[in-house]
Amino acid sequence: MTLPQLGVVLVTFNSADVIFDCLESLLASRGVRLAITVVDNASTDGTPALIRAWAAGATPYEAPGDIPFPLAAAPKPLPLLAEGDPLPAEGHAITLIETGVNGGFAAGVNRGLAHLARNRDLGRFWVLNPDSAVPPDSPRAFATTPGGFGLLGGRVLYLDKPDVIQIDGGLVNRRTGVTDNSGLFQSHRDTPPPDPGRLDFITGASMVVSREFYEAVGPMREDYFLYYEEVDWALRRGRLPLAYCAEGLVYHRAGTAIGSPTIGRPASxxxxxxxxxxxxxxxxxxxxxxxxxxxxxxxxxxxxxxxxxxxxxxxxxxxxxxxxxxxxxxxxxxxxxxxxxxxxxxxx
Incomplete structure (x- = not known):
């Protein structure tokens, strides 16, 4: 049986403390083949070297106790591909790209998308934050959601509070430019999926991009450096609609690298x-x-x-x-x- 395929882009910057939960959970995905591309934006904490050691089996992995689903380490060693290497004929694949400079979130995403888009077998690409953990059925859900969309999102939950929604999709105030998270702080168990027709954008923390969108709209604008790239992208989508995958769950540690706000304290x-x-x-x-x-x-x-x-x-x-x-x-x-x-x- 031919499995559905999904490209994945992870942009890392000083992500050594979180990236392995993300990679291990992606490798545990069921019923889908993932082409995972890690784009490192010149980390200073040794992220690329640690990824190589992990893939070689030199660094054992054990899931931390706060992962809200069972997660066992993938067998090692794992082949670690370089940019331009062909994908294997079966199974998941990981490519590591080192940019050599931190050009911002969009620059990293664009580098990963350009790499994946060369493979015409990939019809959609999942931009995912590296401080995430992914249940084993979410990638297949994103890969098999009916097409015709521009950008596809799912539900992002707080990893430390796994029944609490961080975002179902984004809204933007046209007068101030302030964005709001649809579903923020609501119960996952008690909150129905949103109407994607009422959303303005899909969060860059977990966003599936169709090839049709990518080829029609082009890459993300890079001059934002951080924030608003995905809002800008969504508003340039033309007639391609936003879509929502109720089974596409992601657990997010949120703001580990850039200093997002916490209760009682503003962002950095x-x-x-x-x-x-x-x-x-x-x-x-x-x-x-x-x-x-x-x-x-x-x-x-x-x-x-x-x-x-x-x-x-x-x-x-x-x-x-x-x-x-x-x-x-x-x-x-x-x-x-x-x-x-x-x-x-x-x-x-």
Whole structure:
């Protein structure tokens, strides 16, 4: 029996502490063949070397206790392909691509998609965050959902609270550019699937891209660097609809590399700078008449968190929104070449 196939793109940056849960869970997938491409954006924590050691069997894997489904280690050694290598005739495959520079999320995704798209047997590609764990039937569900869509999503759940929804799909406010997570904090058990016709975008944490969409719309825009790439992409889809796969579940650790918000604390200055810069850039492209309202929101948001004592975070919001020189703490997290790509100027 010929199994359905699905390309997978994982963009890593300092993901050594989470990537193996993701890879092991993908390798445990049932009823599907996966062409997994790991694109490493110049990690400084040794992620590529650790992946090689893991694939060779030199690093044993044991699933942590918080994985919400049974997960056994795949047999090792595993062949680890290089960019351009042909895929094996059967079974899952893993390709490791090292970019040599952190060009941002979209640049990493585009590199992986370009690699996978050369294989004409692959009709859809799954962009997945590396800090995720995937139940064994989710990949087949994504691979076999009826076609005709542009972008396909599923339900992303918090890994540490596996009955709590992080996102079912995204909504965007046309006046401020602020995005909302459909289903956020609702019970997985008690919440029905959303109507994809009412969604504005599919989260980049778990997003299946049809070949038809990729060839018609082209790659992601890379100048956002982080955030809003998938929102921009979805709004360029033309008549290709968004779709939803109720069986496509993913458990997400959320924000391990960039400092997403936690209860009682805002996101890191790094995260806030790029999120608000991306939001205003998005408005300029799609809803230019709403830019003043979007900037007013930035001022209000910055004032709100500054009043709580988070002055560095407040300044990051303003600097990103008004496209000012990034805070030193934000720039310092990127290597010189990555800074030029992220900020469009040399900050040395």
């Amino acid at each position: 200055p790094f995260s806030l700078y790029f999120k608000h810069r991306g939001r205003i850039l998005f408005l300029k492209r799609f809803f230019p008449g709403s830019v003043p309202t979007g900037l007013a929101f930035s001022l209000a948001k910055a004032g709100q968190i500054a009043a709580k004592g988070y002055r560095a975070e407040a300044w990051a919001i303003l600097a990103g929104s008004f496209n000012l020189r990034p805070p030193a703490s934000v720039a310092a997290r990127l290597a010189p070449e990555a800074r030029r790509l992220a900020f469009g100027r040399d900050l040395a």
